[in-house]
Amino acid sequence: MKCTTVNITSQKTKYKIYVGSGFIQNRIEDYANDNAFFIVDEKVASLYKNIIPSNSKRVFLFKANERNKTLLNVEKMLKFLKNNGALRDSTLVAIGGGITGDTAAFTASLYMRGIKLIQIPTTLLSMLDSSVGGKTGVNLQGIKNNIGTFYQPKEVLIDCYFLNSLTNKEYLNGFAEAVKIAAVQDKEFFSYIEENIKHILDRKKSVMEKLILKSCMLKAQVVEQDEKESGIRKLLNFGHTVAHGIESDSKYRVHHGYAVAMGMVYESQYALNNGYLDEETFNKIKNLLMKLKYPITYTPKDKEKMLLAISKDKKAGKDGISMAVAGSNMQGVIINNVKPKEIIDLFY
Numbered sequence: 509m510k511c512t513t514v515n516i517t518s519q520k521t522k523y524k525i526y527v528g529s530g531f532i533q534n535r536i537e538d539y540a541n542d543n544a545f546f547i548v549d550e551k552v553a554s555l556y557k558n559i560i561p562s563n564s565k566r567v568f569l570f571k572a573n574e575r576n577k578t579l580l581n582v583e584k585m586l587k588f589l590k591n592n593g594a595l596r597d598s599t600l601v602a603i604g605g606g607i608t609g610d611t612a613a614f615t616a617s618l619y620m621r622g623i624k625l626i627q628i629p630t631t632l633l634s635m636l637d638s639s640v641g642g643k644t645g646v647n648l649q650g651i652k653n654n655i656g657t658f659y660q661p662k663e664v665l666i667d668c669y670f671l672n673s674l675t676n677k678e679y680l681n682g683f684a685e686a687v688k689i690a691a692v693q694d695k696e697f698f699s700y701i702e703e704n705i706k707h708i709l710d711r712k713k714s715v716m717e718k719l720i721l722k723s724c725m726l727k728a729q730v731v732e733q734d735e736k737e738s739g740i741r742k743l744l745n746f747g748h749t750v751a752h753g754i755e756s757d758s759k760y761r762v763h764h765g766y767a768v769a770m771g772m773v774y775e776s777q778y779a780l781n782n783g784y785l786d787e788e789t790f791n792k793i794k795n796l797l798m799k800l801k802y803p804i805t806y807t808p809k810d811k812e813k814m815l816l817a818i819s820k821d822k823k824a825g826k827d828g829i830s831m832a833v834a835g836s837n838m839q840g841v842i843i844n845n846v847k848p849k850e851i852i853d854l855f856y
């Protein structure tokens with residue numbers, strides 16, 4: 509089965525991303541024959557019984573949710589590896605969405621100071637975004653991704669076959685990240701998304717393969733220049749400052765991707781009001797998100813709490829927050845010293 513390969517090369521690491529449809533079964537079999545260890549999202553294991561190995565000494569089933577993205581589960585995974593004889597040259601294969609990928613990758617980075625990691629993302633979010641970039645981690649005392657490491661996989665194997673079983677909500681939840689990366693980095697890619705809205709909503713494999721590949725390449729380019737988010741990687745936070753406030757205000761009832769989609773609209777409004785963005789680009793971003801069927805407005809339940817959540821954002825400094833926006837011509841811009849109150853005032 510054909511798939512496209514991209515080589516990712518950074519100063520410290522080299523790995524390959526494979527994107528295609530229908531090639532994954534052979535690759536999983538190869539790793540199973542090679543005595544690899546697997547950490548698999550329990551739901552994916554039950555949906556794809558035909559391709560997920562079932563050897564209990566090799567397969568750790570993980571119930572993927574934010575409450576389980578913890579150090580305790582990392583410890584269980586480490587013990588599973590130790591008790592089943594994993595060695596320094598063993599391979600750990602993570603199969604699942606971003607929660608499974610982040611937790612398993614963190615485990616791989618710790619076991620014997622780091623073993624070989626293969627990512628097989630199964631949600632759109634993890635295909636487009638979380639499986640590339642090397643951020644691993646878990647939540648601590650309810651704070652998302654509070655602890656973790658930077659650890660790159662040896663391979664990322666992306667098979668669009670897994671998209672078939674995602675709900676529409678999960679699918680769109682992931683797609684927001686593709687819009688984001690296009691809006692801050694690549695005008696042509698943004699146009700490609702605009703031209704393919706129907707195919708995207710229909711999950712057409714050939715279009716999705718191109719989109720996933722492009723998103724991964726764009727993210728990898730940014731990460732290569734700035735692995736630890738001290739500069740250009742901050743652009744990937746477009747939409748996320750406001751999303752953080754919406755998620756907190758809605759007690760996480762609004763899914764992350766939906767919050768990011770609304771966040772992109774509000775942050776673009778701020779950029780427009782303050783001369784960082786032209787009206788035409790603003791309308792393009794807003795219209796694309798509407799056509800993809802994202803809600804684009806949000807009514808806060810408690811503006812004060814939302815203000816607090818945005819002010820405590822990790823991008824906050826003493827003079828305000830720094831916020832990434834899509835500038836005119838879809839070149840991302842970081843705006844410094846934004847007053848959180850000015851953001852809150854954009855909401856009715």
Ligand SMILES: NC(=O)c1ccc[n+]([C@@H]2O[C@H](COP(=O)([O-])OP(=O)(O)OC[C@H]3O[C@@H](n4cnc5c(N)ncnc54)[C@H](O)[C@@H]3O)[C@@H](O)[C@H]2O)c1
Nearest residue numbers: 551572605606607608630631633634638641643670673674
């Ligand atoms: N490391 C990074 O750079 C990075 C970037 C963005 C997000 N993240 C993290 O990613 C996580 C969110 O990832 P997610 O949205 O993939 O969530 P997830 O892993 O919880 O998956 C969402 C749901 O889909 C189910 N699922 C997985 N694959 C499926 C499939 N093929 N068919 C049907 N159901 C399937 C899961 O069981 C789960 O119920 C968050 O914890 C976030 O912090 C990490």
